Amino acid sequence: MRVVLAEDSVLLREGLAGLLERFGHTVAAAVGDAPALTAAVAEHEPDIVVTDVRMPPGFTDEGLRAAFALRAVRPGLPVLILSQYVQQAYVAEIMGPGIGYLLKDRIGHVREFADAVERVAAGGTVVDPEVVRQLLAHRRDPLRRLTPREREVLALVAEGRSNAAVARSLVVTEAAVAKHIANIFAKLDLPLAGDDHRRVLAVLAYLRG
Amino acid sequence: MSGVPGASGVPRVPGRVPDPLEVPLLLPGDGPRAPRTALRALTGHPLGFLRTSWPWRSLAYLLSGTVFGAVPALVVWLAVAAGPVAAVAVVAVAAVPGALLAGRYERWLLRLVETAPIADPHAAPPAPGPRAWLRTRLGEQATWREAGHTLLAVTALWWIDLGFVGVGVWIPGLLLSAPLQPSSPLGPALSLLVSLGGVALLPLAAYPVTIWAGARATLVRTLLSDPGAELAEITRSRARLADAFEAERRRIERDLHDGAQQRLVALTLALGMARLDLPAGSPAADRVAEAHEHALLALAELRELIRGIHPRVLTDLGLPDAVLDLAGRSPVPVETDVVLPRRPPPAVEITAYFTVGEALTNVARHSGASHCLVRGRLVSEDPRSGGILVLEVHDDGDGGADPAAGTGLAGLADRLAVVGGVMSLSSPAGGPTLLRVEIPCP
Numbered sequence: 001m002r003v004v005l006a007e008d009s010v011l012l013r014e015g016l017a018g019l020l021e022r023f024g025h026t027v028a029a030a031v032g033d034a035p036a037l038t039a040a041v042a043e044h045e046p047d048i049v050v051t052d053v054r055m056p057p058g059f060t061d062e063g064l065r066a067a068f069a070l071r072a073v074r075p076g077l078p079v080l081i082l083s084q085y086v087q088q089a090y091v092a093e094i095m096g097p098g099i100g101y102l103l104k105d106r107i108g109h110v111r112e113f114a115d116a117v118e119r120v121a122a123g124g125t126v127v128d129p130e131v132v133r134q135l136l137a138h139r140r141d142p143l144r145r146l147t148p149r150e151r152e153v154l155a156l157v158a159e160g161r162s163n164a165a166v167a168r169s170l171v172v173t174e175a176a177v178a179k180h181i182a183n184i185f186a187k188l189d190l191p192l193a194g195d196d197h198r199r200v201l202a203v204l205a206y207l208r209g
Numbered sequence: 210m211s212g213v214p215g216a217s218g219v220p221r222v223p224g225r226v227p228d229p230l231e232v233p234l235l236l237p238g239d240g241p242r243a244p245r246t247a248l249r250a251l252t253g254h255p256l257g258f259l260r261t262s263w264p265w266r267s268l269a270y271l272l273s274g275t276v277f278g279a280v281p282a283l284v285v286w287l288a289v290a291a292g293p294v295a296a297v298a299v300v301a302v303a304a305v306p307g308a309l310l311a312g313r314y315e316r317w318l319l320r321l322v323e324t325a326p327i328a329d330p331h332a333a334p335p336a337p338g339p340r341a342w343l344r345t346r347l348g349e350q351a352t353w354r355e356a357g358h359t360l361l362a363v364t365a366l367w368w369i370d371l372g373f374v375g376v377g378v379w380i381p382g383l384l385l386s387a388p389l390q391p392s393s394p395l396g397p398a399l400s401l402l403v404s405l406g407g408v409a410l411l412p413l414a415a416y417p418v419t420i421w422a423g424a425r426a427t428l429v430r431t432l433l434s435d436p437g438a439e440l441a442e443i444t445r446s447r448a449r450l451a452d453a454f455e456a457e458r459r460r461i462e463r464d465l466h467d468g469a470q471q472r473l474v475a476l477t478l479a480l481g482m483a484r485l486d487l488p489a490g491s492p493a494a495d496r497v498a499e500a501h502e503h504a505l506l507a508l509a510e511l512r513e514l515i516r517g518i519h520p521r522v523l524t525d526l527g528l529p530d531a532v533l534d535l536a537g538r539s540p541v542p543v544e545t546d547v548v549l550p551r552r553p554p555p556a557v558e559i560t561a562y563f564t565v566g567e568a569l570t571n572v573a574r575h576s577g578a579s580h581c582l583v584r585g586r587l588v589s590e591d592p593r594s595g596g597i598l599v600l601e602v603h604d605d606g607d608g609g610a611d612p613a614a615g616t617g618l619a620g621l622a623d624r625l626a627v628v629g630g631v632m633s634l635s636s637p638a639g640g641p642t643l644l645r646v647e648i649p650c651p
Contacts, residue, residue, distance in 0.1 A: 009467075009471045011472065011475045012474060012475055012478075015475045015478040015479065016478070018478075018482065019478060019481075019482060022482060054525070084466075084521055085521055085522045086522075086537065087522070087526065087530065088533045088534065088537060105474065105477075105505075105508055105509065105512065107474055107477070107478050108474060108477025108478055108480075108481055108501070108504065109477075109481065109505075110481035110482055110484075110485065111481075111485070134534070134538070135537070
């Protein structure tokens with residue numbers, strides 16, 4: 001898989017490039033600002049863009065904007081966004097197929113991170129658990145009917161994990177996970193859907209009310 | 210009750226306490242502990258007072274004040290010489306410049322009996338030229354205070370000055386000179402006795418002269434200084450201090466964020482990669498796994514630390530997003546409704562942020578609430594003076610929140626006071642609780 005990486009900290013950029021290569025991907029370009037990201041994507045046509053939100057020159061949300069400008073021209077271009085903190089105001093709005101949103105701290109969990117890159121590249125949706133936690137914190141009423149276990153399952157589902165992955169993560173059987181999910185969807189009045197990312201989107205759509 | 214530190218949540222404005230750092234120009238021979246006004250000098254040792262220059266300065270002050278007596282004399286003379294119409298015309302034309310000059314003269318004279326100078330209360334005209342000058346002068350309060358002062362000086366102060374000088378100097382002088390009076394009905398012995406009485410009276414006269422000089426100076430200072438100047442300066446310096454602290458916090462946050470935090474992320478990444486390469490179950494793998502966990506924890510802790518110093522979400526996105534972030538961290542469900550048409554200054558923003566943070570912490574810890582609402586608006590917005598940032602934190606908990614009970618509310622009030630904000634709390638037993646904060650937002 002060919003990756004274009006945009007991150008202004010040299011230390012992290014090199015670390016991320018090393019990580020991606022360790023998992024068998026090709027880092028076509030590793031750049032340090034938004035214009036270079038746009039140029040690199042035009043040149044290399046990568047399978048996925050991994051970008052920091054904040055980048056030079058303005059240090060606000062250049063990376064995010066550049067990524068979405070690229071997506072406007074190349075519909076469906078997978079983008080994994082790395083952020084220093086959860087920007088709740090728009091995180092639920094920007095999510096969609098082939099988009100991932102992770103906090104930078106998550107990079108340290110290398111296996112999960114590599115897994116997230118692959119899932120986003122495959123058109124899936126990945127949301128940082130912290131986002132789900134914060135969104136859950138806002139919501140009362142129906143979400144309060146969920147048991148703590150169901151909340152855990154919901155958070156993992158919102159990260160874009162399959163039933164098997166959720167089951168591994170919680171050390172339960174897949175059947176148990178399926179039952180939890182059915183319960184959650186029933187409690188939240190969510191339509192049942194097949195694809196992972198559709199489930200995620202359904203959850204997010206619900207969470208942002 | 211207010212004697213207990215931290216017991217009172219009400220911000221206190223410092224009074225007129227002698228402040229060693231505020232010492233103005235010293236009089237010759239005066240030490241730092243020397244009294245700074247004639248009135249203050251009176252409260253010292255009675256004999257010591259007589260040895261100071263204060264009685265003489267007071268006398269000179271009162272004598273200089275009698276100059277104002279010349280004005281009515283001039284008016285009377287004009288009225289007699291050129292007719293009352295001319296007198297009224299001259300007074301009308303000379304009124305404003307005369308009052309300004311009189312004010313300046315009195316402020317200058319005041320240095321005789323008070324060492325602290327009065328700052329000129331007049332504003333600088335916005336444009337050069339006599340027209341702008343006149344408009345500024347006629348439009349400001351200071352001019353009319355000076356006019357009032359001049360009226361008072363011309364009608365009353367000068368003859369009271371004269372009266373005290375008369376009592377203080379003229380009467381003892383008259384007594385002293387008794388033996389020299391050629392037509393004295395007293396005999397030589399009695400004259401000498403009267404003269405000695407004059408000698409005894411002379412130092413006593415220093416007291417009424419100084420008392421009136423001090424009282425007059427206080428009156429003049431009240432009339433001729435800018436009443437808000439001192440408080441405004443305290444407020445400004447407090448705001449500057451708050452801004453400096455704020456800038457420092459941001460710098461520390463930036464340094465930690467760009468330095469330590471990035472390195473820790475890189476470290477967790479490197480350790481995570483190392484774990485992949487080590488054979489599972491080997492001693493090295495266990496050690497690296499342990500190190501990796503520690504690094505992840507350190508990163509999480511550093512993140513929290515940075516958030517406590519100055520949250521990046523606030524710097525980047527402003528108060529509504531930062532409040533949303535706080536709400537997301539609260540164990541109690543929090544609804545937020547913060548809508549601001551513009552970003553408040555950094556010091557106001559950070560104070561508002563920490564206020565909401567502390568309030569939400571209190572709600573989670575003490576209230577037993579199941580729901581909380583944070584509202585924020587900018588009200589009374591005015592293009593010149595700005596507006597007021599109003600924040601309200603409602604919760605449906607048990608109530609009974611007490612600022613004196615060490616719930617952090619007192620600390621909040623102190624923090625707010627720095628930016629001129631006020632806090633009000635309604636928390637009846639049984640709830641609900643409403644915390645309302647208002648911060649001036651220039």
